[in-house]
Amino acid sequence: MAERRIALLGATGSIGRQALEVIAANPELxxxxxxxxxxxxxKLATEHGVxxxxxxxxxxxxxxxxxxxxxxxxxxxxxxxxxxLWALEHGVDLALxxxxxxxxxxxxxxxxxxxxxxxLLPVDSEHSAVFQCLEGRAPEAVDSIVLTASGGPxxxxxxxDLESVTVEEALAHPTWSMGPKITIDSATLAxxxxxxxxxxxxxxxxxxxxxxxxxxxxxxxxLVRFRDGAALAHLGYPDMRVPISFxxxxxxxxxxxxxxxxxxxxxxxxxxxxxxxxxPLLRLAREAGERGGTxxxxxNAANEVAVAAFLDGKIGFLDIxxxxxxxxxxxxxxPARDLGELVEADAEARRLAGGRLAAA
Ligand SMILES: NC(=O)c1ccc[n+]([C@@H]2O[C@H](COP(=O)([O-])OP(=O)(O)OC[C@H]3O[C@@H](n4cnc5c(N)ncnc54)[C@H](OP(=O)(O)O)[C@@H]3O)[C@@H](O)[C@H]2O)c1
Numbered sequence: 001m002a003e004r005r006i007a008l009l010g011a012t013g014s015i016g017r018q019a020l021e022v023i024a025a026n027p028e029l030x031x032x033x034x035x036x037x038x039x040x041x042x043k044l045a046t047e048h049g050v051x052x053x054x055x056x057x058x059x060x061x062x063x064x065x066x067x068x069x070x071x072x073x074x075x076x077x078x079x080x081x082x083x084x085l086w087a088l089e090h091g092v093d094l095a096l097x098x099x100x101x102x103x104x105x106x107x108x109x110x111x112x113x114x115x116x117x118x119x120l121l122p123v124d125s126e127h128s129a130v131f132q133c134l135e136g137r138a139p140e141a142v143d144s145i146v147l148t149a150s151g152g153p154x155x156x157x158x159x160x161d162l163e164s165v166t167v168e169e170a171l172a173h174p175t176w177s178m179g180p181k182i183t184i185d186s187a188t189l190a191x192x193x194x195x196x197x198x199x200x201x202x203x204x205x206x207x208x209x210x211x212x213x214x215x216x217x218x219x220x221x222x223l224v225r226f227r228d229g230a231a232l233a234h235l236g237y238p239d240m241r242v243p244i245s246f247x248x249x250x251x252x253x254x255x256x257x258x259x260x261x262x263x264x265x266x267x268x269x270x271x272x273x274x275x276x277x278x279x280p281l282l283r284l285a286r287e288a289g290e291r292g293g294t295x296x297x298x299x300n301a302a303n304e305v306a307v308a309a310f311l312d313g314k315i316g317f318l319d320i321x322x323x324x325x326x327x328x329x330x331x332x333x334x335p336a337r338d339l340g341e342l343v344e345a346d347a348e349a350r351r352l353a354g355g356r357l358a359a360a
Pocket of ligand 1 (some may be wrong): 010011012013014015016035036037038039056057059073074075076077079097098099102114123125176178179180181182240255310
């Protein structure tokens, strides 16, 4: 594998820390830039010999200055949009963990990718799994894809139980260890909604050909069904170092510290449909995706506002979905022609969600 200089955005987060572990295990990989929102980076910069470091500020300036071979966007939320568009437009390979940027920027991002011509490598485990099942297959041979969801900590809770769940309970994910925002998104299934929209843009598939199933043990990450009746599935322990390593060392598939799957250890492969009554955010995401324009951007923005409010103890768990639904009902959803219009659509949805929050 050729040497690869990586700009690691979101270096202090859950994905960022695991990426540093993967990079340290592969001599051809090095870090040329580190970014965080507010946590200091001096120690990491010294440990990894990194010259370009930025806490807060415009991520594209850091990318311009550091000239990476690959950008790993592991920032959380809409804050990652500028960096995603920059990498795609400049043809710099992009390992994308920041799903929110593809959800929000959708068609703009895909247009930039086509113009730029670099690689777009998904880091989300389900999308990495689909990417791997699709490798080398003709698009017309694909029937549909299936994304699995663990169902989160409240899979068996009744609607009445969900009314009173606490932040601590929502942060206790049964199978994955992740940052706080995605952990709450996993408990509400908004995460799977974001992933549905992400898959639509990444793989160019209509929404009706993307299914979501609940699979509590998170061993099967995704399946691709083909037109001849065959389906390929991707299995592995739920450990993000695998998709991170796959993206950073593509196409070499280097070894990781993660053990291979032990089939003698009574794996449970159980699947069930998600419940739209108890987890309405998945339905809202699908509707926003199908209606298109800036509605996915608005879904994401309102969800970010609602999750932050839940984490701050300002609203209950079920209020997250009602707040997003109300905000979506108020947006016009017209497509964004450029980043400026996208930023305005994001801000409008945040204003609507904020107003609803203040009135609550
Ligand atoms: N964690 C997982 O297992 C997992 C799995 C699949 C996909 N993802 C996706 O990966 C992304 C990161 O998730 P995470 O769980 O790693 O989140 P996290 O632990 O909360 O970390 C977020 C990182 O982003 C940085 N950040 C936030 N806003 C920024 C800004 N404006 N400029 C620069 N850096 C900024 C944070 O810096 P500070 O520390 O200074 O705040 C932190 O380093 C999310 O989009 C998530 O959906 C995560």
